[in-house]
Structures are given as C-alpha cells and as structure tokens.
Amino acid sequence: MIMHHGKLRFVGSIDELRGARGADSELTIEVKADAARFAEVLGAVGATCKVTSPVVVSVDLPANATTELVFRTAKEIGVQVRGIAVRRESIEAAFLRVIGDAA
Amino acid sequence: MTQEPDRPGQSGSVGASSATANEAGGPPPGPSMRSGQTSPATRSAIGAIETSVAPSLIELDHLAKRYGPITALAELDAKIDGKIIGLLGPNGAGKSTLLKCLLGLIPHDGRASVLGLSSATRGAEIRDRVGYMPEQEAFLAGMSAVELCTYAGELSGLPRTEAMQRAHSALYYAGLEEKRYQAIDGYSTGMKQRVKLAQALVHDPEILFLDEPTNGLDPRSRDDMLELVAELPERRGCAIVLSTHLLPTSSGCATTR
Numbered sequence: 001m002i003m004h005h006g007k008l009r010f011v012g013s014i015d016e017l018r019g020a021r022g023a024d025s026e027l028t029i030e031v032k033a034d035a036a037r038f039a040e041v042l043g044a045v046g047a048t049c050k051v052t053s054p055v056v057v058s059v060d061l062p063a064n065a066t067t068e069l070v071f072r073t074a075k076e077i078g079v080q081v082r083g084i085a086v087r088r089e090s091i092e093a094a095f096l097r098v099i100g101d102a103a
Numbered sequence: 104m105t106q107e108p109d110r111p112g113q114s115g116s117v118g119a120s121s122a123t124a125n126e127a128g129g130p131p132p133g134p135s136m137r138s139g140q141t142s143p144a145t146r147s148a149i150g151a152i153e154t155s156v157a158p159s160l161i162e163l164d165h166l167a168k169r170y171g172p173i174t175a176l177a178e179l180d181a182k183i184d185g186k187i188i189g190l191l192g193p194n195g196a197g198k199s200t201l202l203k204c205l206l207g208l209i210p211h212d213g214r215a216s217v218l219g220l221s222s223a224t225r226g227a228e229i230r231d232r233v234g235y236m237p238e239q240e241a242f243l244a245g246m247s248a249v250e251l252c253t254y255a256g257e258l259s260g261l262p263r264t265e266a267m268q269r270a271h272s273a274l275y276y277a278g279l280e281e282k283r284y285q286a287i288d289g290y291s292t293g294m295k296q297r298v299k300l301a302q303a304l305v306h307d308p309e310i311l312f313l314d315e316p317t318n319g320l321d322p323r324s325r326d327d328m329l330e331l332v333a334e335l336p337e338r339r340g341c342a343i344v345l346s347t348h349l350l351p352t353s354s355g356c357a358t359t360r
Binding site for chain 2: 007009091092095099
C-alpha cells in the first residue's frame with residue numbers, strides 16, 4: 001500500500017505497482033542493427049520510440065496495437081529483432097509516479 | 104522435553120525444560136497457546152458471526168480521521184490481505200494514524216476492521232490478536248527487557264508465569280537473550296528496536312503492526328531487522344503490516360519472501 005496526504009494511492013503487489021502503467025504496450029526491443037531507422041518507421045505508424053543504443057529501442061505502442069505491429073514493421077524494412085521485453089519501471093520510479101502528482 | 108523457541112536462521116529443535124533453560128541462560132520454551140486465548144476454531148467462529156464470509160485481514164470503508172481542519176485520513180477504502188504487507192509513504196502521509204485507527208486506539212469516522220473485528224467497537228479484542236511495535240520509544244525507566252516484555256504479556260491478559268516464559272521466548276527470537284536482564288536505558292538504538300519487536304510478539308499475535316521498525320538503524324542493523332521481520336510469517340505464523348517511509352525497507356522486506 002502506498003499512502004500520501006492521507007489518501008491511499010496504491011493497493012497491490014510490487015509487481016502490480018511496477019506494471020501499473022498498462023505495461024504490455026511498453027516495450028524494450030533489441031535489434032541486430034539500425035535501431036534508429038526501426039524507430040523512425042515505428043514512429044511513423046503511431047508508436048512513440050526512443051533509441052537508447054544503436055541496437056535498442058524503447059517503444060510505447062499506439063492504442064490497440066500489439067507486438068504484431070513490431071514484427072510486421074521489422075519484416076517490412078528488413079530489421080532483425082533479437083529481443084523483445086515488456087519494459088518495467090524501477091520501484092523507485094513507480095513510487096514517485098504514484099505519489100508524484102500530489103507531491 | 105519442550106520445543107525450543109523459534110528463532111531466525113535455526114530449524115526447530117528440542118531443547119531443555121523451562122527451569123533448566125532459564126537457569127542456564129539458555130533458550131526458554133515457547134507455549135503454543137496462552138491460557139484463555141481463543142482457539143483457531145473459536146476465532147473462525149467469531150469471524151463467521153461478525154461478517155458471515157471470511158473477512159480480509161484489514162478492511163477500510165470510508166475510513167477518515169480529522170484533527171480539526173487537518174485531514175489525516177481521507178475516506179480510505181480497501182480490502183487488504185497478504186503475509187507481508189508494506190505500508191509505504193512519505194512522512195505525514197497518515198501511516199501511523201491508520202495503524203492507530205485499526206488498533207482502536209483513536210476514534211475515527213467511517214469503518215475499519217481487522218480480522219473481521221470493528222476497530223470502533225472491538226479494539227481490545229483486536230489488540231489481543233495484533234502485536235504493535237510503535238514508532239516511538241515506549242519504555243519504562245529502569246526496566247530490563249525481560250521485565251518490559253513480561254509486563255506487556257500481562258497487559259495482554261497472560262498469567263505472570265506464562266508472560267515471563269513468553270518474554271524469554273520473544274527476546275530469544277529477537278536476538279537479545281544475552282542482554283535481556285540489562286536495563287533498556289543502556290541499550291543501543293538497534294537493541295531498543297528489537298525489544299519493541301519482542302514486546303509486540305509476546306502474546307503470539309496473528310498480525311504484527313510494525314511502525315517504522317528500521318528508524319535510526321545503521322545499514323547492517325537495518326538488514327538484520329528486515330531479515331528478522333521477513334521470517335516472522337514462516338517462523339511465527341503471523342502476518343506483517345510494515346509501515347515505513349523508506350522504500351528500501353518496504354521493498355527489501357517484501358522481496359525477501
């Protein structure tokens with residue numbers, strides 16, 4: 001449980017706290033190469049992307065999209081996806097998010 | 104032969120009798136149920152009468168607490184279950200106020216219940232079944248740890264002899280067996296925290312409310328305390344509500360088990 005200013009801000013497990021942002025649509029994707037171009041193309045179809053290294057892209061999928069969009073886009077532009085994972089917040093970040101709007 | 108009291112890092116083993124153990128400075132026995140204490144079956148029956156369905160450990164229904172113009176708790180609603188429950192928030196969030204409301208120590212608006220018992224009307228019964236480690240020091244000057252824990256046991260309704268046996272057992276669990284006859288005034292902060300934990304355990308509670316148990320502790324003592332706390336559900340069979348403003352304390356304990 002997380003309290004702030006006399007209110008219960010969150011009730012649930014630590015996993016739920018870290019995944020409470022609708023995490024299935026927030027991904028970290030590792031590609032073989034050319035992460036920047038992959039991010040550009042994904043961005044053009046509505047995803048919010050941040051290139052964190054030459055081979056890693058942080059992706060927020062658009063509403064109602066699934067990982068199918070990632071694989072289809074990768075296939076279309078010939079980028080090899082080597083890893084895909086749901087992005088999770090640190091506990092610290094999740095805590096600050098929960099209390100942040102009232103801090 | 105009696106069962107040796109439970110202690111972190113040790114598997115249960117057979118020890119000496121009560122008198123022999125105490126005379127030798129060894130571990131005392133830990134009775135499994137005190138005189139007059141309700142059995143699990145009776146507790147279940149009481150719970151059934153109170154709510155007709157199995158109650159959550161803690162239920163809040165529009166729970167509110169105001170101090171004049173200050174709102175300490177604002178219409179809280181929740182049903183909470185679990186073995187180790189972290190209550191996390193910055194200073195002034197209302198954590199200690201919530202615990203005191205749940206224990207029936209301060210009046211409040213709305214409804215709150217612990218183990219199916221109303222905090223407003225059955226506070227004494229709740230405190231019989233819940234151990235409370237307060238944030239502040241709550242020691243009586245000149246008392247030793249054994250005397251304090253025995254006194255706490257007697258306040259919970261235990262006969263003196265049984266309270267003393269349980270005090271030894273709880274202090275052994277808390278790792279204070281060698282210092283238990285010394286006056287608490289001379290204890291370090293870490294030892295005082297352990298005494299507070301022991302006095303909360305002395306009446307074999309079903310739930311333990313720990314209010315900032317790592318306050319004032321250095322990193323190593325903090326880790327020791329968290330290890331002690333994290334093992335309580337398994338070793339003592341009680342659930343934990345751990346209130347803290349320190350994120351590592353809450354997450355560290357919750358992820359230990």
